[in-house]
Amino acid sequence: MSAATLFNPTRQTRVLPGFGLSLGYTLVYLSLLVLIPLSAVFLKTATLGWSEFWAVVSAPRVVASYKLSFGASLLAAAINAVFGLMLAWALVRYTFPGKKLIDALVDLPFALPTAVAGIALTALYAGNGWVGSILEPLGLKVAFTPLGVLVALVFIGVPFVVRTVQPILEDLETELEEAAASLGAQRWQTFTRVILPILLPALLTGFALAFARAVGEYGSVIFIAGNIPMVSEITPLMIITKLEQYDYAGANAIAAVMLVFSFALLLVINLLQAWSAKRTGRNR
């Protein structure tokens, strides 16, 4: 078993059986389904040639899609950081009727298929929808504009910040706040100087997770976006558009750009999580 020799477990752990089998199976399954298919994107891109690659990924319509995807995703993650923190705070610190139900429904964006979310949000924010019919007379068009993209991305990002901040907030010792209060700190000072620094790594992790998810999101966005070239097209849609035109090389090039970006973001998230673990470990 070459896999077992490569990863060579330290000797004293050999009491339990099944290391070679489970690691071998894990590596084979992972390689066949994830690693080899993903590497196909880069190998195919490498055959494209630099100038051709650059022409695809820097075309004005594609660049406009990056701006929308990244801009709206950043903004959506920021909105979620603010309101997600408030929601996590309310769920941990306050008693109110229906709390258990609300706590469970926070995960709705994970459980509800994205296409369902997409058509529901479109129905709500279209001119004749419940929310749209209130906003449009005020001159605010949401559905079929970049604002609609933002709404969909806020929806799918809700659980990330709440679920990363909530456990840290629950583990927070009340003694810290009692000490701050007894030393004469105002409640707001206690929050900004004592609580927020402890929550910060988790809050940033949640922000980064929501951002990463939003950049790649497709299903919930395309219905409400209107998909107008140069205005409300997201980057994943550009891949679909290229595929529909049988432009595989073009789709591939954009996919390579997106993959490099997600891998970089994954690295950042891992570092943030390590920081978060260190920070909360130190405070325990």
Next chain:
Amino acid sequence: MAAAGVLHGRADARRYENNAATREAPWVKWTLLGISLAFFALFLLLPLVAVFTEALRKGWVTYLTALSDDDALSAIKLTLITAAIAVPLNLVFGVSAAWCIAKFQFRGKHFLTTLIDLPFSVSPVVAGLIYVLLFGAHGWFGGWLAANDIKIIFAVPGIVLATVFVTFPFVARELIPLMEAQGREEEEAATVLGASGWQTFWRVTLPNIKWGLLYGVILCNARAFGEFGAVSVVSGHIRGQTNTMPLHVEILYNEYNFAAAFAVASLLALLALVTLGLKSFIEWKAGQQSRESE
């Protein structure tokens, strides 16, 4: 991500409210509560309610007709088949990955864990595209597959592959931290007392991880039922043949058949609610189990 902590008990908030040092002025509390509940209602509750009201807008007869349509039924069937293949595959993988990562020490362990999480950071559209690059008409194996008359892309196998990819980490990422926390003393004791590897797994490990396992499975299942982007790329949208439920919703919606689109969507929304209900139940049971073992 989805499961910050299956074993995380929810503490009673009254201990904060009855402590002068940990409570805010009433106006701060009510403002915070008001804003966060308004945010919740606007972004989570309203879309959910909209699915059901739109579905029933034209009455029960239209609703039931939309669901008993032949294309709808074949979409439901395909979705069930896809989930029935993808979920068990990732379940076996998850258990196997968690066993080697949680019970043994080896170099590259952290890196392997990161690789397992990789599919979560890939856009669903890219997840579909990679299989087109491999198995599509112009892909690496496209010529060979065509020569042997095997269809993967624009056929059911492609849909299953894309679904396996997007649901890949769910079970593993649930089990790895859980099994790491439980350590390996119990398994080692069983082995030393003469139990075989399988006996140890079935009698010792499985009872300990059953709630975490179930938790991973229902999340994996929810995503398998609902995946849209990845499946959309590989499906080819052939009505009655390669349409899953989410794709059927899209087709009906693009044909301006809103009532029917929302009718099929409401089934998926019901599944989402069942998933969330089960999830809460499992969190409660797992909390109970961890309290008993303490």
